Amino acid sequence: MEVVIPPKKNRKMRREYxxxxxxxxxxVENAFLHLRHRQGIATRYAKNNTSFLAAVQILCIALWLNIS
Structure with missing residues (x-):
């Protein structure tokens, strides 16, 4: 396992991360945050997994185009 989260700034002994x-x-965490804020995805009850995955992929592409 590798430490990923940085230490607090007031920590006396600094550790690597x-x-x-x-x-x-x-x-990745921000992408999930944006997905949860979209009501169409957060409360979507798709009849099958394929249509739900397609909706998530379309939203991810839209997010990527706005960010880039």
């Missing part, structure tokens, strides 16, 4: 891994983790 994976800065690149933390950046990727932060991006």
């Amino acid at each position: 994976g800065k690149d891994l933390y950046k990727h983790r932060h991006l």
Whole structure:
């Protein structure tokens, strides 16, 4: 296991953490946060997994286009 979360700033003994891994983790957490704020995805009761996955993928593409 590798430490990913950075230590607090007031910690006396600094410890190492994976800065690149933390950046990727932060991006993934923000993506899930945006997905949860969309009511169409958060409360979607699709009849099958394929249509739900398609809706999530379309929203992820839309998020990616706005961010980039």
